[in-house]
Amino acid sequence: xxxxxxxxxxxxxxxxxxxxxxxCCGVLLGRVEDEDQRLVTSIARAGxxxxxxxxxxxxxxxxxxxTIQRQARERGLDIVGFYHSHPDHPARWxxxxxxxxxxxxxxxxxxxxxxxxxxxxxxxxxxxxEEAEKRxxxxxxxxxxxxxxxxxxx
Amino acid sequence: xxxxIPTPLRQYAGKKASIDVQADNxxxxxxxxTATYPDxxxxxxxxxxxxxxxxxxxLNDEDIRYLHKESTPxxxxxxxxxxxxxxxxxxxxxxxxxxxx
Numbered sequence: 001x002x003x004x005x006x007x008x009x010x011x012x013x014x015x016x017x018x019x020x021x022x023x024c025c026g027v028l029l030g031r032v033e034d035e036d037q038r039l040v041t042s043i044a045r046a047g048x049x050x051x052x053x054x055x056x057x058x059x060x061x062x063x064x065x066x067t068i069q070r071q072a073r074e075r076g077l078d079i080v081g082f083y084h085s086h087p088d089h090p091a092r093w094x095x096x097x098x099x100x101x102x103x104x105x106x107x108x109x110x111x112x113x114x115x116x117x118x119x120x121x122x123x124x125x126x127x128x129x130e131e132a133e134k135r136x137x138x139x140x141x142x143x144x145x146x147x148x149x150x151x152x153x154x
Numbered sequence: 155x156x157x158x159i160p161t162p163l164r165q166y167a168g169k170k171a172s173i174d175v176q177a178d179n180x181x182x183x184x185x186x187x188t189a190t191y192p193d194x195x196x197x198x199x200x201x202x203x204x205x206x207x208x209x210x211x212x213l214n215d216e217d218i219r220y221l222h223k224e225s226t227p228x229x230x231x232x233x234x235x236x237x238x239x240x241x242x243x244x245x246x247x248x249x250x251x252x253x254x255x
Contacts, residue, residue, distance in 0.1 A: 023243055050243070057243035062210040062217070066235050069158070073171070079161050082240055089244035097242035102208045104162040108242075130196065131206075 001140045002081070002107045002123045004028070004040040009143040012043050013111050013118035016085030020116045022054035027065065028081040028107060029072045030147070038080050038107060041149045044068040057096070058084045076150055081107030081123075088113070091120040093136045101126050107139055155228050157187055158235045166193040172233075180213060181224030183234055198236070210237040
């Protein structure tokens with residue numbers, strides 16, 4: 001289960017509308033509570049470096065990711081996944097998405113943006129012990145009113 | 155120097171987010187890392203011993219491919235980041251619509 005703060009959920013969907021007809025992309029920040037519960041408390045927008053085919057491809061500059069990761073670390077947050085949009089295409093992973101996914105154990109959230117309007121948003125968990133056996137599994141996604149950025153002490 | 159471990163590889167590195175190693179260059183730093191955590195090796199390198207194409211290694215904010223690759227010298231206060239690439243997109247093939255290009 002991926003539980004995402006409602007504000008973050010709205011933001012990543014809006015991002016897809018803003019970049020339409022191009023794909024948007026970004027990073028999901030938060031924490032993993034346990035194997036079955038992953039929380040997103042913040043998102044970081046990233047630029048799509050695939051200027052040659054931005055309507056159906058995306059790529060995040062590793063240097064931008066390092067900056068995002070550093071800022072997240074200072075806030076006690078981890079990278080729990082990534083998001084991108086599929087302009088006029090289903091909110092399902094494509095063969096390209098699987099081939100280019102390398103963050104095993106992370107969530108990949110995809111929003112279908114139809115004629116500029118965000119429609120379905122789905123999450124897929126990248127499973128597998130190594131590259132040769134990686135696969136996506138549908139992951140339930142729940143937008144929640146407010147999620148605390150840090151874990152509440154017991 | 156400090157090596158930052160990305161989320162998916164921490165399970166092979168004692169669940170640590172960063173690891174301190176002593177090294178004179180990037181190659182030595184990565185060797186020290188994989189000597190301590192041998193399970194990391196197959197995730198970073200091909201069977202031929204080359205860094206996997208999707209594994210980016212940055213010394214501070216610079217891609218080592220544009221420096222001196224694994225021979226790039228390092229200093230004690232440097233940080234090395236291992237960053238698997240993040241890419242994809244809705245191409246013509248799709249798991250649900252099965253469209254052809």
